[in-house]
Amino acid sequence: MAPVRQDSPHRPGPIPTAAAPGAPALPPAQGVGQKARPTSTARPIGDGFDPSKARNLISRPSDTFKAFKAAPGPKRAYASLATDQRARYDQLLGAAQADPINKAKAVKQVQSLLGPDGGFKHYDLVDKALQGQTGDRAGAPAALRQLLFNGRLTQGGKGPLQQNALEHLGLLAAQQRTPTGLDSHALAADVVLDLAHPNRIKQGTGNQDCGGTAAAVIAAKGRPAEYARIVTELGTKGTTRVGNELWTASKPKGGVDERSQSQRLFAATYVEQTNDPTIAPTTDAQMKGLLNGEYGSEMAKGLRSLTGRNYQAAFIPTAQESNLVAHGAAVAEGLTALAQHLEKGAPIALNVDHHWVVATGATGPQGQKLIHVADGSGHDDTISVRDLRNRIQGFVFDDAISSVPMDMRRRRYDKPGIGGDGAEGTQPIGSRSRNNN
DSSP states (O other), X not given: OOOOOOSSOOOOOOOOSOOOSSOOOOOOOOSSSOOOOOOSOOOOOOOSOOGGGOOOOOOXXXXXXXXXXXXXXXXXXXXXXXXXXXXXXXXXXXXXXTOSSOHHHHHHHHHHTTSTTOHHHHHHHHHHHHTTOOGGGGGHHHHHXXXXXXXXXXXXXXXXXXXXXXXXXXXXXXXSBOTTSOBHHHHHHHHHHHHHOGGGOBOOSSOOOHHHHHHHHHHHHHOHHHHHHHHHHHHHTSEEEETTEEEEOOOOOSSOOOSOHHHHHHHHHHHHHTOOTTOOOOSHHHHHHTXXXXXXXXXXXXXXXXHSSOEEEEEOOOTTTSOHHHHHHHHHHHHHHHHHHXXXXXXXXXXXXXXXXXXXXXXXXXXXXXXXXXXXXSSEEEEEHHHHHHHEEEEEEETTTOOOOGGGGOGGGOOOBOOOOOTTSOOOOOOOOOSOO
């Protein structure tokens, strides 16, 4: 292969120190054949969930009435609540007034629950369903409250009914078991925790679903209502429509599966539904272990359906597959795309040693940058830029933010993500080559 073309060179920009959560609306590409480089400084990333900051709820009924002094609609809605519901609403409002992060927004979100759609009764139903959860799910009630305070719980959805995450969760809260046989309240708790703290999403062992796990992180961070809808429908109906496709829930695998119910549904289903049967293995080793991994082209296809954005895959050839110059140029393009996405607070999936991770931010001085990643281990992890240079094998990027030379889109260099839970930072190796470009 000839060296990666540099007719539209991209200079590796500085890795930003952090990025804002989610993926906000982004401007279209500028110029012909090249996108504008971001220059602003991003804000630190936060996932909005900190169990240590959960406070005792304070009942302040007088504050409730003051808030509705000139609002007869909410006042009537408050009066329509049962006595015990009023007490719980007062406690929720008191907690919002004591919120240390954004009191004004938290109070406004709580007050919005007394709108014409009966939001508080919905919230109260979900909150009750989360009570009594144990183990990893014990923090679900506090997570639900924080999702409300930061606005992500009631953020509008994209479906025909424009339902938000709270409304989808209400469907799970209203039943003990789903028609598919799942513990409905446990599933609701899993979804709440996924939305409140996406980096907790865990791949688990004994599967090759790292691509689906990375996609779950991206959806939970940027599209909470859509993530809640997909998991809820997979858990209750066994199918869900994503973009123009009908996804069918993956059948449970045998053996022990320590993943949450939400991840058993989402990750495996994502990998199966985005599978490209035209990708053929070429060696016995590939037949034995690499068929179920997620390739970059498959990852991009899934993210396009999931987010509605134009995600594209880029592949980094090794020095043996091309040459040192081409490899180095491709790595530089990858680091540039990474910097651009972090600057915008937009998700970008990286294939690191055959394992898909999601870059969420960066810290440290120039020359010693650490990239923060959600790697399927269930906790935040980091990888140095220096280490990333040696281990990155491809990435999936938003075409409205970055562009790469066409040589980096040759499918013969596409390698699967088949890694384990990511906890050790070293993933299984191996790939299958392509016969097609």
